[in-house]
Every structure is written in structure tokens, then in C-alpha cells.
Amino acid sequence: MSGRLRLPDSRWARIALSVVNVVVFLTIWEIVAKEEVINPLFFPAPSDTWDALREGFADGTLTDALLWSLRCFAIGMVAAAVVGIPVGLLMGSSPAAYTLLSPYVWAMASLPRVAITPLLVLIFGFSQMAELVLIFLSALFPIVINCMAGPKTVDPSLLRAGRVFGASRLALYAKVVFPFTLPFIVSGLNQGLTRGLVGMVIAEIFGGNDGLGYVIQRAGETFEAPTLYAALFLLVAISLSLVQLLRWLEVRVAPWRNQSARA
């Protein structure tokens, strides 16, 4: 006995272990909550949370909030990607563009997003636009900064090889710089997603009248802990599936990176 916790090798055994893990956790939680060891006002039982989730979907309140959040998030993210990727690539490729834009990019990137929420509300009122802009700004700068790193760090000997074998400037960009940069774009999107999600929740909690953030805020004010937990659960679900998706994409886009990291 080494005393070290060893995970089973088979895939199914590991899945079974995870299920057992979660079931045990929820059972303990259920018992602790039902015994009211902790104040039920902010510590509802999983079964109550589950009921709140089902009711919310049945009467449409959670469905609407979820769809609103997802729609805003999608619009803000797509806009951030459409703007951020080209700007980042340009800044990484052109020293002039970098010199011109980098002070603003770094300043905005280091500014905590919560701090500009009041300003956005001032400009856009309690509108969807305020939320969209906050998601956009939250996701934009991580994307720009990551995309910028791609062309900047491209292996010079790959460029040399490209030129020796006759690639034009354009071909060099398409066949060497861009593929090299692809994994950087994916990590930019990955960071952008998490930051954008934070932006979304902040906007909905502080400004909006819709979305999961609003549900959380309302549930908090009206002491509806199960509903609050249900909304949190949905946020976790969104966040986890997006991160998993991006991780999958990362492996697909740059298998050599993961491989050499593992070796």
C-alpha cells in the first residue's frame, strides 16, 4: 500500500466513480440542508433546487432568462471575435499597428470590467445594449491579446523555410503565420468566453431586467434560495460546456502542442 489515491484505468470505472462522487456529495448536502444545520435561507436542499429548476422551466421564467442570456452572450461573443481576431492579428503582424493600439488595449484589458458598468448604464440606460456592450468589451481584450501573440511568436525558421520554398508574402501569412496562430486564437476565445460570461452576469445583476443574472438578483432579494441556486446551476452548466467545447477545439487545432506537453 502506497497510501496514494489511485484512479482506476478503465474509462467506465472512472465515469462510475464520478457519478458515485456526485451522488454522495448531493446526499450529504440534502441531509445537512434538511436537518437545517445551516440556515435554509441561503442553503436550500438539492431537491428544493431541483423543484425550482423544474418549475422555472414549466412556467417559462427560467427558460426565458436562459434564452435571453444565451442570446445576448452569443451576440456579444460573436461581435468580440469578429472584431478581436483581425485586430489582434494585425497588431501582432504590424509593428505600426501595435505601437498605435497597444496602450489602449493594455489599459482596457487591465481595467476591471465591473468598473465601467455604471458608465455603460449611463450611456445606454437599462437596455439590452448595455449588456451586449459589456459582454463585448469583456471578451474583446483577452481575444485581442492572445491573437496578437500568435504572429509575434511565429518561429522565424518556419518563415525562413516558407520563403526558401517560394511562398509570397500572402502565402507566407496563409500557410505559415495563420496556422501557427490558430491555437492562440482558440485560447483567446477560451479566455474571452469566461470573461464574457462574467460580463454578462454583471450586466444582468446590476443593470438588466432579464437573464439569469437578473433571476439571481431577484431571487436574492425575495429570499428564494432554491431559484437562486437553480440559476447558478444553469450558469455552471453553460460555462462548463463552453470550456469543454473550446478544450476539444484546442486539441483538434493543435494536436502537437498537447502531445509535446504530455511527452
Add this chain to the structure above:
Amino acid sequence: MGIEDAYITARGVSVTYRRQRDGSELPALAGVDLDVARGEFVAIVGPSGCGKTTFLNVVAGLVPASSGSVRVDGVEVTAPGPDRAMVFQDYALMPWRTVEANVRFGLEFQRHGLSRDEIDARIREAIELVSLTGFERAFPYELSGGMRQRVGIARALVGRPRVLLADEPLGAVDAMTREAMQGDLERIVAATGLTTILITHSIDEAIALADRLVIVSHRPGQVREIIDVPLPRPRFDYDIKAHPEYAPLREHVWDLLKGEALGAKEVEA
């Protein structure tokens, strides 16, 4: 210098770099003269930083000469061209491409007028020449260093260049594989009739492969001496180190290089 029917002629090639940081000038090459005959194998040896890579880059058309010029088959070099291919010390393979696709890279930007089938046949042929058949779908990260460089050589050969420029191609390969690959290189060059310029830090490798050795001085590089290698070919069929010419030749080159290395120290001091 001055061999008849030279295929590559370098005349007074000088390169002075301008440092980005402070704008100061750094002379890397100072008037290199060199003739290489068609089908000849020349090895360049010299102290580190003496401008060997710079010279190869000038021949490749990657770096312009500050003064002087290089002609290949009578045509002045101004840019890279399909007549010259290069093999790199760090392989410079695209990590996102399979072996097959990396080899294809050597043809991708050329106006060769080949059909798809002909291109595929060329790629197959190049992969076979470097004994990598069966690894077409592998990615570089799945290969050993020696195998990666075989891909690099296949990529250089697939476009059927006339000149092969190799910058320490086996420098990062382990010693065992290295000797085997030297044999392969000799065989490939003989089979294709390539005119070859090889840069190496290994005197043994230079003697084993080259028809002539070019000893370059410390920076700024100049041709210090050109030495014929009188050993019969193919050299990997016998133990060249046992050949009576081998030891004196090696010692002579070693003495020259030691002198240049000491000279380089004095310049730095």
C-alpha cells in the same frame, strides 16, 4: 576559386547587419570568394558566429549581399528560387502538417505545371528516397530527430532543385543516427547529382561528405583556405578513418580552426 565551369560563383560577398536595438553595424562577412562546380559537394567549416549561415542565406536569396554577388548557373541571385533548396538545423517543419503535407510544402508555391498525380508521385518518390515510406500520415512530433530531418531533406528534394543548401542539418541528431544519415546524404546527393553546400561543426562529417572543405576565418568571415578531400567514394562503403590521408587532413583542418577560434577570442577581447 576560379574553377572552370563553376555552377555557383560567389565574388566578394560581404554582409553587414544593422542591429535593430542601437543601429550599430556588425560586419558578418567580408569579401567571400568561392566557386562550386556542378555536382560538387562543398563543406564550410569555421568558428561559431563567423557568418556561415549568413553566407548560405545569401546563396539562398534570403539575405542580400551588402556588396559582391552570387551567381548560380550564371544568373545573379536576388531572391529564393526553385533551383535552390535548403535543409535547416532545427528542421523547420510545420508542426500542423503530416509528413506528406510537409514534403508537399516544397512544391506548393512553385509554378511547376504538374498534374495532381504527378505531384503525388513526386512526393512519394521523395519520401521513398529518405526511407520514410509508411510514415506519410505521421506528424513531426511523432517522429525522432533523425526522422524529422529526413522529412526536411525530402521537402528539399521534392522540387528537384539543382543546389542543396544544408545548414548543420545533422547538428541536432544523436551520434548514432548521425553517421547513418551521413551515409544516406552521400547516397542521395550522388543519386540526384545535386550541387551541395553543407555547413557543419564536425570536421569528421565535413571530411566524410565533402569533395572540398572551405575553412572560414573568424568574423567577419573570409575564406581562409580551401582543401581538397582526396578520399575515394562512396565513402560509407569503407572505414575512411583508416585511410592514410584521413588523419593528416583532419589534423590540418583542426589546427586551422583552432587558430581561427583563438583569433576570434582576440577580436572579442
